[in-house]
Amino acid sequence: MKVTPVILCGGSGSRLWPLSRSSYPKQFIALTGHNSLFQQAIERVHAIADDQISIGKTLIVTNEEHRFLALEQLREMPGVDPMLILEPVGRNTAPALTLAAMASLADGQDTVLVVTPSDHAVQNLPVFQDTLARCVQAAQSGAIVTLGVPPLKPETGYGYIKATSETALAPGPLGEMQVERFAEKPNIETAIAYVASGDYYWNSGLFVVKASTWLNAIQSFRPDIEAACRKAWLAKTSEYKFERPDTVSFLAIPSDSIDYAVIEKCPGSSFQIKTIPLNAGWSDLGAWDAVWALGEKDAKGNVVQGDTLLSGTDNTLVFASSRLVSAVGVQDLVIVETPDAVLVSHRERSQEVKDIVQALTHQKRLEHSLHRKVHRPWGWYDSLDESERFKVKRIWVNPGASLSLQKHHHRAEHWIVVRGMADVTCDGQILRLTENQSTYIPLGAIHRLANPGDTPLEVIEVQTGTYLGEDDIVRFEDTYGRVQVASP
Numbered sequence: 001m002k003v004t005p006v007i008l009c010g011g012s013g014s015r016l017w018p019l020s021r022s023s024y025p026k027q028f029i030a031l032t033g034h035n036s037l038f039q040q041a042i043e044r045v046h047a048i049a050d051d052q053i054s055i056g057k058t059l060i061v062t063n064e065e066h067r068f069l070a071l072e073q074l075r076e077m078p079g080v081d082p083m084l085i086l087e088p089v090g091r092n093t094a095p096a097l098t099l100a101a102m103a104s105l106a107d108g109q110d111t112v113l114v115v116t117p118s119d120h121a122v123q124n125l126p127v128f129q130d131t132l133a134r135c136v137q138a139a140q141s142g143a144i145v146t147l148g149v150p151p152l153k154p155e156t157g158y159g160y161i162k163a164t165s166e167t168a169l170a171p172g173p174l175g176e177m178q179v180e181r182f183a184e185k186p187n188i189e190t191a192i193a194y195v196a197s198g199d200y201y202w203n204s205g206l207f208v209v210k211a212s213t214w215l216n217a218i219q220s221f222r223p224d225i226e227a228a229c230r231k232a233w234l235a236k237t238s239e240y241k242f243e244r245p246d247t248v249s250f251l252a253i254p255s256d257s258i259d260y261a262v263i264e265k266c267p268g269s270s271f272q273i274k275t276i277p278l279n280a281g282w283s284d285l286g287a288w289d290a291v292w293a294l295g296e297k298d299a300k301g302n303v304v305q306g307d308t309l310l311s312g313t314d315n316t317l318v319f320a321s322s323r324l325v326s327a328v329g330v331q332d333l334v335i336v337e338t339p340d341a342v343l344v345s346h347r348e349r350s351q352e353v354k355d356i357v358q359a360l361t362h363q364k365r366l367e368h369s370l371h372r373k374v375h376r377p378w379g380w381y382d383s384l385d386e387s388e389r390f391k392v393k394r395i396w397v398n399p400g401a402s403l404s405l406q407k408h409h410h411r412a413e414h415w416i417v418v419r420g421m422a423d424v425t426c427d428g429q430i431l432r433l434t435e436n437q438s439t440y441i442p443l444g445a446i447h448r449l450a451n452p453g454d455t456p457l458e459v460i461e462v463q464t465g466t467y468l469g470e471d472d473i474v475r476f477e478d479t480y481g482r483v484q485v486a487s488p
Helices: 037-046 064-074 093-105 125-140 165-169 188-197 211-221 223-234 247-251 288-294 347-362
Strands: 002-008 058-063 082-087 112-117 144-149 160-163 177-183 200-210 237-239 242-244 273-277 303-305 308-311 317-320 325-328 333-338 341-346 373-376 379-386 390-397 405-407 411-419 422-426 429-433 438-441 447-450 457-465 474-477
Touching (some): 037 064, 037 112, 058 064, 093 211, 125 144, 125 200, 125 273, 165 177, 200 211, 288 347, 325 333, 390 447, 411 422, 422 438
Parallel strands (some): 002 112, 058 082, 303 317, 317 333
Antiparallel strands (some): 112 200, 144 200, 333 341, 379 390, 390 457, 405 447, 422 447
């Protein structure tokens, strides 16, 4: 059997602010273990390969803004053959899966799609892999298979799957059960009743389905989505590992989720819908209380990461990313520190962090979207200090990479090389700098910074001028498709 992993890599993870932000969302962060959640999602699917199951191209559905984040993390996974389907705007998960199914069928093979969000965590990998392999076998016969998580407690934040009583008592040879219905996120009284009945499972958001089965189902239930996706896909453009559906056609695609568009309509229809229980320590890591619940706890129930010191503190999550964080005499808190923001919340109210993000957005503050350290396709920069007429940055350029050929209307720049080698273009002249050498870029000069070496380039940049915003940039040439004007 041929399996195609489909990794849904959208969303901003606002409830995990300040670590997760729209420009660097939670799926690209290592919240558990050394690898990011995105990398872990790919690894979990690839691990089911054996004598019966082979893994084909991995389809990543993400947006333009995150394409280089995904590609950079994929470079650390040499065994993965990726294709990135880039959405110009979000249209929810049903169009994303439809485009992935069309991409999967393009090579003439009707593979089994393993569809997984990129921001979940699983504790028991052998159990997960065994369950997923059985789902693949069930889907091969034409069924749409969901992974239902036996509920650990009444939970109002998840949707539920109800299995039919007959198959719940006597599941099939793969452990599969027929689905009677899907239930939306319930109130607490209803959630208690669901758990007490023993017939309900949390909806994990993981689906296994053949590409042709999904396209038949979306065409049956939402032909408007299928037709709009097909039009956008047929007019797509290709570049390197990127596939870009036609933007104009894509904007006409109706927005809907996999559940609403298809899954919830399957019970009682001609489409088989089944669930197989997943007992693998699954969590969607939707908020900081879930990170605490999944983390490794000390004797007092604390979960810590980074440079921390605790005294008289119980059942608290402390996440330090850039400095020492101490806590004394507190209980049941979430404390998250980043270089430009600190969050303190009661652990049971951590879902309300999204209200802070909404307030930041309303106030047009950059902390809702950008970290102080900003990743770019060529490397990253860290804004160290700024005032009314100056800004200091630490710039890191990957080996062989270069920034765009650009100019600024309102600022000049001073560059000091502290590590590596730099080729500096300034108004047509190219200057090579090595460690401890510097140069000046006048206001309005057309310039570029490049790393010609095979080791990283580190530069300290001092900007001076009347306006220092990131939007004061005009690009003439760019390796990464961000050109705004023709070359001079």
